Amino acid sequence: MILALSRAQGVILAVGGAIFLVVAGSVLLARGRVRRVEARPPDIPRAMRPGPSDPDLETPLLHKLQGWGVLLVVFFVIWIPMTWLFEPSRNLDQERALLTDSIARGANDVQLFSEENQGGVGCVRCHGQGLKGSVILNTTTNTPIPTPNLTTVCGGPWTGHPAIHGLDDIYATIEQGRAGTPMPSWSIRYAGALDDQQINDIVNYIVSIQDKSQVPFKHNVCINPAAQAAADKDFPNQPSPTGTGP
Numbered sequence: 001m002i003l004a005l006s007r008a009q010g011v012i013l014a015v016g017g018a019i020f021l022v023v024a025g026s027v028l029l030a031r032g033r034v035r036r037v038e039a040r041p042p043d044i045p046r047a048m049r050p051g052p053s054d055p056d057l058e059t060p061l062l063h064k065l066q067g068w069g070v071l072l073v074v075f076f077v078i079w080i081p082m083t084w085l086f087e088p089s090r091n092l093d094q095e096r097a098l099l100t101d102s103i104a105r106g107a108n109d110v111q112l113f114s115e116e117n118q119g120g121v122g123c124v125r126c127h128g129q130g131l132k133g134s135v136i137l138n139t140t141t142n143t144p145i146p147t148p149n150l151t152t153v154c155g156g157p158w159t160g161h162p163a164i165h166g167l168d169d170i171y172a173t174i175e176q177g178r179a180g181t182p183m184p185s186w187s188i189r190y191a192g193a194l195d196d197q198q199i200n201d202i203v204n205y206i207v208s209i210q211d212k213s214q215v216p217f218k219h220n221v222c223i224n225p226a227a228q229a230a231a232d233k234d235f236p237n238q239p240s241p242t243g244t245g246p
């Protein structure tokens, strides 16, 4: 199991562990010392020593054990509901942190490869600075080819991305590329260079940089299922996003 601890939690755990070790160690040492100083009692095995007297067993010992029992029950009565109550928000925080990290990785992945950015695959080379769209050159025919603006890709058909009706189409385009266009395939399953985690990071990043003025929630096919349904209904005969594959 992976323990997802924050730095503060780690420090508390380490300090607590150190204190426990010090206290336990000194208690053991102190006991050893006392033994050595005092005259040792006759060496009777524990199991054969006389037990506590009946009056002792009936009240002080019994009360002591019951007291510990009550304390334990009180502890669990508080601890279990607390854990249960805070579980959803803790999970949500963890999920948000994971998404933030994923977006940060995706932001680096789409930049050019460099010594500092070894994971960079350079989507910006074709899709332009900030993935806002650009123009590349077809070197065989010497004609310019415009590349799509990915900060509006979640607007699907409404913002000039007729083949995008949902996240699946974005994944498919990145994984498989577009046959007959310069858009290459990126998934290792289609002879590309990226694994699923990297593609996931990039898609999370793309979803996070959508231009809100052009892609209202109503038309955001990435995060709004109603927009997906509307795109399928209002723009039915769109070309498959991936052509025939590589």
Ligand code: HEC
Binding pocket: 110, 121, 122, 123, 124, 125, 126, 127, 136, 145, 146, 147, 148, 150, 153, 160, 161, 162, 163, 164, 170, 173, 174, 178, 181, 182, 183, 184, 186, 202
């Ligand atoms: C060699 C140039 C090139 C590179 C590199 C490139 N793309 Fe593309 N991409 C294109 C072109 C050209 C298109 C338009 C294809 C078409 O006409 O359907 C496109 C289309 C897309 C689309 C679909 C947009 C739409 O409007 O349907 C997405 C999403 C996309 N690219 C993501 C990426 C990502 C992510 C990367 C980096 C991992 C990347 N591209 C790297 C050239 C490139």
